[in-house]
Amino acid sequence: MDHIVHYDPQLPGDIPSPCFVVDIQRLKANLDILDSIQKTCGCKILCALKGFAMHSVFPQISRRLAGVCASGPHEARLGADLFGKEIHVFAPAFSQSDMEDLLPIAHHISFNSFAQWHAHRETIESSGQSISCGLRVNPGYSEIDVALYDPCAAGSRLGIPRSAFDGQSLEGIEGLHFHALCEQNSDTLKRVLSEFEKQFSQWLPQMKWVNFGGGHHITSPNYDKDLLIHTILQFQSRFPNLEIYLEPGEAIAINTGVLVATVLDIVHNEQDIAILDISATCHMPDTLEMPYRPEIVGAGLPNERVHTYQLGGLSCLAGDVIGDYSFDAPLQPGDRIQFLDMAHYTMVKTTTFNGIKHPSIATWNPTTSEFEIVREFGYEDYKNRLS
Numbered sequence: 001m002d003h004i005v006h007y008d009p010q011l012p013g014d015i016p017s018p019c020f021v022v023d024i025q026r027l028k029a030n031l032d033i034l035d036s037i038q039k040t041c042g043c044k045i046l047c048a049l050k051g052f053a054m055h056s057v058f059p060q061i062s063r064r065l066a067g068v069c070a071s072g073p074h075e076a077r078l079g080a081d082l083f084g085k086e087i088h089v090f091a092p093a094f095s096q097s098d099m100e101d102l103l104p105i106a107h108h109i110s111f112n113s114f115a116q117w118h119a120h121r122e123t124i125e126s127s128g129q130s131i132s133c134g135l136r137v138n139p140g141y142s143e144i145d146v147a148l149y150d151p152c153a154a155g156s157r158l159g160i161p162r163s164a165f166d167g168q169s170l171e172g173i174e175g176l177h178f179h180a181l182c183e184q185n186s187d188t189l190k191r192v193l194s195e196f197e198k199q200f201s202q203w204l205p206q207m208k209w210v211n212f213g214g215g216h217h218i219t220s221p222n223y224d225k226d227l228l229i230h231t232i233l234q235f236q237s238r239f240p241n242l243e244i245y246l247e248p249g250e251a252i253a254i255n256t257g258v259l260v261a262t263v264l265d266i267v268h269n270e271q272d273i274a275i276l277d278i279s280a281t282c283h284m285p286d287t288l289e290m291p292y293r294p295e296i297v298g299a300g301l302p303n304e305r306v307h308t309y310q311l312g313g314l315s316c317l318a319g320d321v322i323g324d325y326s327f328d329a330p331l332q333p334g335d336r337i338q339f340l341d342m343a344h345y346t347m348v349k350t351t352t353f354n355g356i357k358h359p360s361i362a363t364w365n366p367t368t369s370e371f372e373i374v375r376e377f378g379y380e381d382y383k384n385r386l387s
């Protein structure tokens, strides 16, 4: 085995590289927290599949959470096939064929405009299916610095602004949905909720449910769970007839997974550069989009430790760079690198650009030391995405 210098010693050394490894005990710990919120407040928490859709662990998640939040027919079908329970769907717009696919499986559908609701109302009502329809509203308030991730930024296409409610009938609508948070704490939810109520509370007495969207960082260490519970209980005391839903994606899988990669080569051009067997753009695109810097086991900021390298990916993209990191010992081909917190918004966003091999997907149970490769990918997966 090549020597492994930056690798969690708990994990077996013969993991195929690259590989996403999800720790099912950590997943369980997150689900324990989410479930305790549900039990304390009587709210329902859904798993937003856009953030985490590793379906081999759906049985664990569906035992604890109320259902899934889907972004359209494919996620909804994955939820219906493999998760079960409640299927809630929102998309900026639905085609007629989307609606036909959703009718047999969706429990809640939220629309992004009155025009979409009017376009699909008759189809839903005449289907004989019991589907609860809602509207996604834009509370016009958020505290997100990165515009790319801010659904309430000026001019956003997401959610119906209060002004568009004037003169509209909400007959047939049973719920309101807002999504205005991104990796945020409960104090932000409290302020968003207050804006939401200022603008939309006149319609709440006639609703059956309110969906507080995602972006709640409930399972991150600094999250104020007591304030979340207090905020939900207070809301329930004002609106006792409303069922409350939260639909986090990230919170399900925070700190549950790593991406194991291998150094393939070291090159030098004004700096030391390590070429890895992964790609930022193919496997961890948020590092470029957001952008952010993933933590690596046993590595520091540039020049914090003795040997600094730029870590680069396999694709042709000049900017396929994960970042600059320093290590105690020089990197060598064959060294393993372990990127932390790589379970959410990674597997769901990967591509096979340049035909680069997709990382395997595995589970790890540190209590029993069971390591299971759930899926490996190869040439056929690349070929089958093309024609």
Ligand SMILES: Cc1ncc(COP(=O)(O)O)c(C=O)c1O
Pocket: 048, 050, 051, 069, 090, 179, 181, 182, 183, 213, 214, 215, 216, 247, 248, 249, 250, 251
């Ligand atoms: C409508 C909606 N619900 C839920 C989520 C999940 O958010 P997060 O993964 O940040 O909790 C998102 C994320 O974009 C979203 O757009």
